[in-house]
Amino acid sequence: MSKYGEEIPNHTREDIMEATFVALCQHGYADITMEKIAEGSDKSKSTLHYHYGTKEKLMVDFIKFLLEGFEDKIVPNSDDPLEKLNTLIDRMLFGLKEGDTHERFHTALLELRSQAPYNEKYKKQITKNDEVIQKIIVKIIEEGIEKGKFKDTNPERIATIILSAIDGARARQISTDREAAENVREALDRIIESTLMKNSRGCKQ
């Protein structure tokens, strides 16, 4: 059996990924070590090294793992494109569970993003994640247009502003004392209304 990645048994990988999540929330990216991850898992440090070799490789798999979790847990199941879009935005902005863990976790993610320019492997996987998430939003908007619920607009462009605003709100929420997420949620409501909804209030004047 080869080392690193694909062939790690599912339950082993899941256990390591869960422990990585907890360690990232607790210590932040800069202070995380294979040892600290191993402490929160039922695997030893040497097992982690056996499967991943380096912290960098483990982190790349962790970013990949997040994407799998995103599709399973964050993308809502609904026939109504507007409800689907709104629920997805809420989950991305406020998390599945609110509170400290959500914020600490996004802090660690922001640290990973800020390392991407120095680390081609992080950059590649973050790009892939962003592209998949962008496509999910585009698909919801396209579905809304097809069903006649949304205006015939440019889905790529609206998806980009929604995702950039969410990313920016998270970064501001983390790095300032401002309540960015609530404001951005309100602003996105307005954006959705004026750019996607037919007969929007914005068009009465």
Added chain:
Amino acid sequence: MSKYGEEIPNHTREDIMEATFVALCQHGYADITMEKIAEGSDKSKSTLHYHYGTKEKLMVDFIKFLLEGFEDKIVPNSDDPLEKLNTLIDRMLFGLKEGDTHERFHTALLELRSQAPYNEKYKKQITKNDEVIQKIIVKIIEEGIEKGKFKDTNPERIATIILSAIDGARARQISTDREAAENVREALDRIIESTLMKNSRGCKQ
């Protein structure tokens, strides 16, 4: 004369700040040291320590310095609120000068943002910067409303989405291979048109 901050002679502070800017672009925040900053300045490492004591204190003054530079260099002078807003967005998204320096510099800023949850002093100064910049945008929008150029909308909310989208676009630009800034610029055009402009195309359907 007291150490640290206020009473550093202007030309000394400016020289240190310029050197900090260059060192941040070159090394990134994680690898920057007082020694590396001193190398790019005509001041010695001990002069830096005399004035600032620690790298942390120097960085806080650097974030403050950026805000002063923002008001002088980034905020455009124009009587037309729409032109003022558009020029400001362009400068924030694409920089005064395009290219590598702009991107490296924003990478360092993103690193500083990602450290804010662990560093109350960074958080405080970044919050202050964000609030001043938010107020500048709000004022432009209010001016546009007063002059009858913009719809009577909620300036705080529109300013929040503009700034969050810019922050998010920068973070995506830095951490992925996607061309986020161009897309966000296009999307913001649409947002400005549909939420601020009277008789916008978005209202014809």
